[in-house]
Each structure stands twice: as C-alpha cells, then as structure tokens.
Amino acid sequence: MRQMDLTNAGAFSGANLENARDHNRRVTIETLRVHGPLSRADVARITGLSVQTTSNIAEELIGASLLLEKPVSSLRGKPPKILSINPDGAYSIGLQLDHNWLIGVLLDLAGVRRGEIMVPVDSPNPQSGLAALEEAARQLVADAHVQFEQICGVSVVMPGPFEVDSLASDGPTILPGWADVAVADRLAERLNLPVSVENDATAAAMGEHYFGVARRHRNVVVIFVGTGLGGGILINGQPYRGAFRNAGEIGHLTVYPDGRRCYCGNQGCAETYLSVHAAYEHLGYEKTPPTYDELLHRLHTGERQFDTWMDKAAAVLRLLVVNLENMFDPETVVVNGFMPYPVLAELERRALPLPPSISSRQRRETPRVILGAAGLEVAALGAAVLPLFYSFGHLTPVSAAMPLKT
Numbered sequence: 322m323r324q325m326d327l328t329n330a331g332a333f334s335g336a337n338l339e340n341a342r343d344h345n346r347r348v349t350i351e352t353l354r355v356h357g358p359l360s361r362a363d364v365a366r367i368t369g370l371s372v373q374t375t376s377n378i379a380e381e382l383i384g385a386s387l388l389l390e391k392p393v394s395s396l397r398g399k400p401p402k403i404l405s406i407n408p409d410g411a412y413s414i415g416l417q418l419d420h421n422w423l424i425g426v427l428l429d430l431a432g433v434r435r436g437e438i439m440v441p442v443d444s445p446n447p448q449s450g451l452a453a454l455e456e457a458a459r460q461l462v463a464d465a466h467v468q469f470e471q472i473c474g475v476s477v478v479m480p481g482p483f484e485v486d487s488l489a490s491d492g493p494t495i496l497p498g499w500a501d502v503a504v505a506d507r508l509a510e511r512l513n514l515p516v517s518v519e520n521d522a523t524a525a526a527m528g529e530h531y532f533g534v535a536r537r538h539r540n541v542v543v544i545f546v547g548t549g550l551g552g553g554i555l556i557n558g559q560p561y562r563g564a565f566r567n568a569g570e571i572g573h574l575t576v577y578p579d580g581r582r583c584y585c586g587n588q589g590c591a592e593t594y595l596s597v598h599a600a601y602e603h604l605g606y607e608k609t610p611p612t613y614d615e616l617l618h619r620l621h622t623g624e625r626q627f628d629t630w631m632d633k634a635a636a637v638l639r640l641l642v643v644n645l646e647n648m649f650d651p652e653t654v655v656v657n658g659f660m661p662y663p664v665l666a667e668l669e670r671r672a673l674p675l676p677p678s679i680s681s682r683q684r685r686e687t688p689r690v691i692l693g694a695a696g697l698e699v700a701a702l703g704a705a706v707l708p709l710f711y712s713f714g715h716l717t718p719v720s721a722a723m724p725l726k727t
C-alpha cells in the first residue's frame with residue numbers, strides 16, 4: 322500500500338500543508354500499529370513517504386511521547402534504531418450507553434485494552450445517565466492506574482439519531498429525555514476532558530475494523546442490531562458520519578412502503594422488523610426486557626411465534642444487505658449488535674441466498690455478509706478508538722489535552 326507523500330506534492334496552501342502533515346502523521350502511526358516496530362527507512366518504504374518526511378514526522382512524534390525509538394542489538398556496525406508506538410503515550414475511553422447497559426473500555430495508544438467496565442442501567446434519564454458515565458470513566462482511570470491528564474479524549478456512544486426533529490421525541494428505541502441534552506459538553510465539564518458523542522453503529526464499525534472481523538477491510542458497512550437498528554459506514558478506513566453525524570440511520574430505510582407504522586412518521590421502516598425491540602414487540606412484550614436470554618431461549622425451543630419473526634427479520638436483512646451493497650460497494654457487510662450471537666447467526670443463515678447486487682462476484686475473498694466478532698462491547702471499543710484516531714491529526718504534546726474534531 323503506497324501513500325502519496327503529500328508534503329512533496331507542491332502547490333499547497335498553508336492549510337493544505339497542515340492537512341498533509343496530519344495525514345502523514347496518521348499514516349506513520351497507523352503503519353507502526355499494523356506492522357509493529359520498524360526502522361525509519363522501513364516506515365518510509367511502506368508508507369511511500371520520503372525518508373526526510375518520515376524522519377521529520379518521527380522526530381515530532383517522539384517529542385510528543387507518542388513514539389519510541391530504541392537501538393536493537395546487532396552483530397556488527399552501528400545498531401539500527403527501531404520506531405514503535407509508545408503504548409503509554411496516551412489513553413482514550415469509550416463509553417456506550419444504551420437502554421440496559423453502560424459499557425466502558427480504556428485503550429492505550431497501541432490500541433490495547435487496559436480496562437473495561439459493564440454496569441446495568443434501566444433506560445437512564447440524563448441526570449442518572451451522566452452521573453453513571455462520569456463514574457464509569459473515573460473507575461476505568463483509577464483501575465488502570467493512569468493519570469487523568471493522559472486521557473486524550475472520551476467518546477460516548479448512544480443510539481442515534483441526533484437532533485432530528487421528527488425523531489427526537491420518545492421513540493421506543495431512543496433513550497427517553499436526551500433529545501436536547503448537550504451530552505458532550507455536560508460530560509466534558511464533569512470530567513474536564515474532551516468528550517465527543519457518536520452514533521453507536523458508527524462506533525461499532527470502528528470496533529470491527531480495529532478489533533473484529535473487518536481488520537483487513539477498509540470499506541465496510543456494519544448493520545448494528547441493537548434496541549433499534551443502525552448502520553456504520555467505513556470508507557477508506559475512515560468512519561463516514563454525514564453532515565450531522567447521522568449517516569447510516571438504516572433503521573428508518575423504508576423496506577415495505579405499506580408496512581408497519583414507525584414512530585418516525587413513516588411506514589415500513591427496517592427497524593420495525595429487524596431490531597431487539599421489534600423481536601420483543603412481535604412476542605407481545607410492551608417493554609423490551611433488560612435481558613436478551615429470552616430471545617435465545619425462544620430460538621432454542623423453536624417457538625413458532627419467534628420463528629415467524631425470524632423469517633420476517635431475515636427478509637429485511639436480505640433487502641438491507643443488497644441495498645447497502647449497491648450504494649457503497651463495500652468489501653463486505655458485517656452484522657453485529659446486542660442481539661444474542663446465535664440469533665444473529667440464524668438471521669444471517671435465513672437471509673441467504675442473497676439476491677444479485679454489484680457485490681455478486683464469483684471470486685470473493687470474503688463472503689458478502691459476515692457476523693461481527695468484537696462481542697457485546699464492540700461499540701464501546703470502537704468509541705475508544707475514535708479519540709486516538711482523531712487526535713493523530715491534531716497533534717499536540719500529550720501533556721496538553723488533544724482537541725477532538727467534533
């Protein structure tokens with residue numbers, strides 16, 4: 322994979338040059354993350370950057386304590402120096418708040434999980450939810466024995482969409498009462514750290530890209546089956562967020578124009594068929610219970626009502642996959658979320674065979690649909706990656722708080 326050495330491309334304005342440096346820093350760190358420790362010359366060879374540019378970036382990143390450079394023993398001559406990511410150069414926190422669980426993860430700069438936390442909640446309102454988020458972040462930092470100042474950012478993921486008038490009321494899949502709450506600002510005040518808020522499905526896509534089944538893929542769509550239904554879109558290894566962070570709200574794609582009424586005001590939205598909420602609604606529950614064991618139990622006993630729901634949900638999954646393929650031309654579509662894994666696996670099985678799309682090719686390395694592998698904490702993991710990911714482009718010394726792109 323050769324990257325363009327943008328700093329040598331000429332005819333750049335000041336702002337573009339800064340963008341080029343951001344890009345080159347990110348490429349350098351990413352190369353060391355993927356390939357492990359390398360010499361400056363090897364980094365230059367792999368990235369396609371010039372040796373001079375690589376050296377400048379390496380000096381800068383070493384100065385910011387984000388990279389380490391150590392001589393390795395050699396039999397003769399001057400020992401070569403090897404660059405590596407400094408795991409303790411920075412940390413980040415990802416927190417996922419849903420109807421039933423608060424899941425938190427603390428990552429170091431090398432992307433290694435240094436702590437995790439899972440707390441049951443019950444459709445938290447802003448007051449109890451913000452307090453729980455703050456406490457989880459403080460607990461993670463205390464348990465990992467790191468300094469608060471070393472946290473480069475906190476990313477909170479919640480079920481979207483955000484700031485949409487028709488969808489901001491009390492939909493069954495949206496957390497009640499949060500529509501007008503500036504979550505990032507309020508939590509940033511409590512923690513005195515940069516905080517951003519992300520859509521849970523976007524974070525789930527990053528989670529699969531860094532820790533799950535999409536590690537080798539740079540263009541992926543993730544179908545996230547949570548209480549509602551979301552889509553995470555990864556384009557060239559970067560999350561596509563849209564103009565207002567709501568891209569991928571596939572739960573409200575119309576799959577049957579005359580279908581079930583949705584709280585968004587339309588009919589036949591995908592999430593009224595394919596979501597944890599839809600499953601329980603089909604089974605006659607008024608409120609989604611806090612445990613998903615019930616779904617697993619119904620799957621194993623082969624109950625007829627559940628079986629009918631599975632067929633409907635799988636039909637919607639099939640439609641979604643084909644439409645998303647035709648729209649994004651991804652390497653693969655990943656299905657993950659809060660649904661028990663065996664239920665997701667059965668939905669995938671019933672969704673096959675898929676109708677033709679632009680992704681129908683005989684010689685494929687990866688199947689058109691695969692199940693996620695990053696587990697229940699996939700969105701929290703992906704969220705934790707985001708502050709590190711965005712920080713690389715806005716590098717300041719680690720002792721100072723790194724601004725997040727929000």
Ligand SMILES: [Zn+2]
Nearest residue numbers: 573583585590
């Ligand atoms: Zn809808």
